[in-house]
Amino acid sequence: MESSESDEEGVGTWRKRSKRGISASDQYKRNVIKKARVQGKEYINHKNNQVNKVEIGPACNCKKKWYDKVTEEEDRISIFGKFYDMSKNEQDIYLQGLIERRDVARRRSK
Numbered sequence: 001m002e003s004s005e006s007d008e009e010g011v012g013t014w015r016k017r018s019k020r021g022i023s024a025s026d027q028y029k030r031n032v033i034k035k036a037r038v039q040g041k042e043y044i045n046h047k048n049n050q051v052n053k054v055e056i057g058p059a060c061n062c063k064k065k066w067y068d069k070v071t072e073e074e075d076r077i078s079i080f081g082k083f084y085d086m087s088k089n090e091q092d093i094y095l096q097g098l099i100e101r102r103d104v105a106r107r108r109s110k
Contacts, residue, residue: 038084039084054084056076
């Protein structure tokens with residue numbers, strides 16, 4: 001009985017390793033760049049150009065004046081921070097939820 005119990009404990013603990021070992025895909029250059037871009041951090045792109053971190057920009061001058069509707073600076077900072085804490089897929093879903101589809105008001109011929 002004791003030998004069978006020890007055999008059961010050892011099941012699944014041995015794993016065959018390849019010659020090259022386990023890959024660390026999170027350390028690949030493309031994945032490091034992708035992660036920094038999604039998080040809005042500063043990084044060096046594939047062409048060795050410095051890309052600055054993302055910052056909150058000045059107020060827009062659009063017709064809708066959406067920037068003025070969020071009046072508190074703290075609210076803007078919290079929305080900005082929460083957006084860049086999301087993953088790429090979550091960011092895409094969030095933006096898709098904000099987009100409204102409209103019909104064309106007037107078609108112009110060229």
